[in-house]
Amino acid sequence: METTDSRIPLVHENQYATEGLRFACIRLMEIASAVLVRTASTEAKVALSQDVWGLAQCADTLGQRLPGLRSKKEAARPINAAYVQLCNDLAAIEDPDRQLDRLTRVAYADLRAATAALLVRLDPLVDEAGHQCLTWVLDRLGTLHRPLGDAEEGGPSPLFDSCAGRAGEAEPPVTVTSTPALTEIPVRPGRDPRLREHRPGIDPAGVGELSSSVNITDPLHDVAFKIELCAAEICATLLALHPEAPWGLRHDLARQVRDEGRHFELLITRMRELGGTVGSHPVRFQIWDKFRLGRTLPERILIEQRLGEGIGLDGGLRVYRWLQQIGDTRTATIFDYINADEVTHVGNANHWLEELLGGADEVRELDARVRDLLAGHDMPVRHMIPINVEDRALSGFSAEEIAALQEEWARERAAAEQKAARQPRAPRTSDDAPAPCPTGVHTNTHEYLH
Secondary structure, rough: OOOOOOOOHHHHHHHHHHHHHHHHHHHHHHHHHHHHHHOOOOHHHHHHHHHHHHHHHHHHHHHHHHHHOOOOOOOOOOOOOHHHHHHHHHHOOHHHHHHHHHHHHHHHHHHHHHHHHHHOOOOOOHHHHHHHHHHHHHHHHHOOOOOOOOOOOOOOOOHHHHHOOOOOOOOOOOOOOOOOOOOOOOOOOOOOHHHHOOOOOOOOOOEEEEOOOOOHHHHHHHHHHHHHHHHHHHHHHHHOOOOOOOHHHHHHHHHHHHHHHHHHHHHHHHHHHHHOOOOOEEOOHHHHHHHOOOOOOOHHHHHHHHHHHHHHHHHHHHHHHHHHHHHHHHHHHHHHHHHHHHOOOHHHHHHHHHHHHHHHHHHHHHHHHHHHHHHHEEEEEOOOOOHHHHHHHHOOOOHHHHHHHHHHHHHHHHHHHHHHHHHHOOOOOOOOOOOOOOOOOOOOOOHHHO
């Protein structure tokens, strides 16, 4: 007679275990996102951006298999109460460094072991699709961050036991509920204490006008920390804070976490190639401060992905063209690819806002209310850069919306020109000093992106 451990699982048992693995991937994705926001280690944030996307990919792949097991691809069932409690205990750890260690040393190792246990039980001919699915998932889980040393001792966990077939078929109903991975938006995301925060009202030194004399390392540092790292943390916050969001939206956000983490890596690497160093320039949090004003999921998405990154589309194109003009094709190429990613991010935001709110009219109404909200907190949305019509259209802005943005830019430009005309010109100190900007529009490099 076959033992319970060795026999091939019936379809409903396979379905149950696959739903449990998917639940685990999503739950650990939420916790990894919360750690990313809270940890002070920049290196850990970058590594976690890869983990968040990897876990989302695994959850999505498992979901694609579920319809073939008489289930729905959105199904994610907690496999037993003990595993829910295990994840709740992990989410409750206050020290993000200790939480990261437990996540990578215990939870990741357990998830890999549970996936391998189910894979071993599957006959590749009986369940060819399931075998291929789990093989891919196990391979992807193998890329998750591994700490120094081995996985923590202590024997198989409830997840491993169930997927290995030792928990029995008649599991009691799970009554323990999952606690949020993040309960509120922190005033500041975690930062290395060696980084200086820019004081409002004082322009960061070293960021000049767009000319061939600009030291590009400071603007690269500014954009990397102010925009890209904060954007990764904002998307991670949404994943950890809003488990009720549709899976498609969460999958897009997880991908964006990794995109923004990769953008950060690209910019910091290029900065170092040009002789810059991390910490040589103060870091700023205007984007984070605006995001914190959002009171609902749609407001938070609109502030970051539609308004903020929408302006980023305009600024990114301007910086790309300037870099091409001064002959820095390497940095220009980086900005070109970053802007291409941002088109997708803004497009995802427009799509999901319409899904969440019910239509394009509702999105425009919320857009107007959020602009008023930001202006009321002295953080107005300003369009000081020519509108990137092509990328705006690709990301889902209507012709009417783009026309309105162009009118707003024209008003902002006219106001800037009038202000510049009223101010006396400072005397030049040398014949080589750059001439004032002819339009009077601000040309600081860091202002071109958000």
